[in-house]
Amino acid sequence: MNTCAILSIGNELLLGHTLDTNAAFLCQQMTTLGWRVCGMATVGDDLPKIIDAITRAAASADVVLMTGGLGPTPDDLTRDGIAGALGVGLSEHADLVEAIQARFTRMKRVMTDSNLRQALLPDGATALKNECGTAPGVRAVLNGTRLFSMPGVPSEMKEMFALRILPEIENVAGNTAMRRMHYCGASESSFSEPIRAAEKEFGAEIGTTVDDMIITVRVRASDPDKQKADAICLAASEQIRQQFLDSWFSDDDATMASTVIDLLKKNGKTLALAESCTGGLIASALIDVPGASDVLIESAVTYSNAAKIRRLGVREETLDKYGAVSKQTAAEMARGVLQTTGADYSLAATGIAGPGGGTEEKPVGTVWLALGTPSGVYCNLRHFLADRRGNRVRAVNTALDLLRRHLSGQPFTGDVEHIG
């Protein structure tokens, strides 16, 4: 099996303030492509250590993926590190100077001399074009091991990996088939038995992860014959999916938000949102999907009671009698935003995200969700047990799942009350 080593470069990682999501992303990608990641290492902005780490990584793997250390400041030493490992010098490339200059012109900003560092390449290396930043990546070969160096900024790294590196490496991977299936509504432990059975029956490798109410089941099958690997992967994954049909919503890179947008488009329907505790997160999850504007009319982020009354027509008596976090308020929010926007569907969320604001009756994590439809409002009470951020993201996923189930004719889970 082809092996890959991952090297992350930057003092910020060793100080612990920056979580290394790049390395995890690259592990996932390479594993999916059938590569075995044999090790990861992190070093600081220290030239001898970088040279040593590159040399060691290259000795242990067929491909080395590096992130970080390509910026314009003196502590960005990856270019020097690659040159050191290769035993060569660095030279400025006129085409890279031009590309960096052009980028600054487009941004209507002035390029400084230190940006010229980014036009340097180790001799014998080639540049990887950066579509969304100034720093080009570096491609080199050390004793037969291919080295790829990418920027540390996650968006730039992902783009460069997808556009420049993936096309060069995907074909050498072994014959592995992989499917990631995403579920919402079932419990993680309920997958244990079905997974064990499918692993035994099909010889596939199956794992699960949970992330804010979304369960991802990864099914992986390997065989010398690619078609056979595909068939094993499909049979094993389908056997599991059939047991959780209502909770399954998408595969691979399709998200809950993209699934809901696709369903709305397919049905020719529109959506409006009334967000309190989620505070714009439902809207931003949907708007992350290109083309969301076709179906999302508006979100009213009404954090205060005054805004709930003014924007959504929630009645003051309702807020007084039942509180902002209540079935009645959620329902009036969902109904109000339907009426003022003319959307076909609405989602409303009101809850206590924490850390403060909880009471014995309504502890932190209590969230009322409401789904507004042409045939009335559906209300759903949830109790999440995460931190402020986690409670909000769980509310987003659970709210979108209500609409997904309604649009795809699947039953709701948990306590859902229909109000005419």
Next chain:
Amino acid sequence: MNTCAILSIGNELLLGHTLDTNAAFLCQQMTTLGWRVCGMATVGDDLPKIIDAITRAAASADVVLMTGGLGPTPDDLTRDGIAGALGVGLSEHADLVEAIQARFTRMKRVMTDSNLRQALLPDGATALKNECGTAPGVRAVLNGTRLFSMPGVPSEMKEMFALRILPEIENVAGNTAMRRMHYCGASESSFSEPIRAAEKEFGAEIGTTVDDMIITVRVRASDPDKQKADAICLAASEQIRQQFLDSWFSDDDATMASTVIDLLKKNGKTLALAESCTGGLIASALIDVPGASDVLIESAVTYSNAAKIRRLGVREETLDKYGAVSKQTAAEMARGVLQTTGADYSLAATGIAGPGGGTEEKPVGTVWLALGTPSGVYCNLRHFLADRRGNRVRAVNTALDLLRRHLSGQPFTGDVEHIG
């Protein structure tokens, strides 16, 4: 300075589905205690690789902190790895058997034979008591380097680090002072010269990172005398900050959102938002900060033209004549949301996040921002060059920076036009 290496063990980390938060936690802790983390490595459940990694880590540092691989299953190989690196065997310890047995009795569960693996220790090593799990940790010494092995479950790891390891290491740490300063509005490359000068003058260690328009400058100073380390850190960081006073907005864990919320609270002012391309992200960044409800009245996420007209009173003629992404529309959005909410300040964002929707005149990444104030509206045109997500996050940070600069009496950067 005392050095520390961190070693994470487990196949799940190499598959990329589990983010290694343990390593980041330990980096932060050790850095705060004045240690220098000289490197991190991750290996899978593979005995020769674990032995090699322990040997290398021990050769490079005074202390090695390990997490993972202490469970009861056959793929948990850290105990064997330490024994291999030390060149000794493993022996079962009666007191550990008893402690594990007692834990199972308390949980009213039956101990299996595989749990007895957790009572093994490399010869010459001692156990670290685990208060919240069955796996004891391991303490050993290899050629003068102290090795500490902890469970991979984050809660068990943190407890063991705090109770068993911290008391043994905190007193030997050097005296380090550290400051992270956050800037928005200056270019990263403009920091190069001032950083080089401050490093030279004060002997401090200084690095930068950039994340969606936010530049973080980390200054670190070490000295046998703690007060002297503090003084060096302060002098070096202030010398840099004085050159970018308008762009500096906070230190350490304070974010752009928390800075803006603090400024609004201090001034007793309120804010409303009108978000198009940012689609709820400005609201959710602010609402991430506990207590945001005191100052954020509402966000109108008006993605469609119809919503801009209905909710914000943007004129149809403005949209027809200038388009949704224009100075005029941004200004009417900012003014409209001020009027309907009665807030003191407003921020509006309208732009082309991509990947589609760009034209020659208004390419992807074109964003108009507007700041509404009691003394008129300020409009700012930006050209971002990231992907959809990056363009939106950059618009969020840049918009909040407009308000921050206004509230703290700092000048704007870039093209900002004041409309009465």
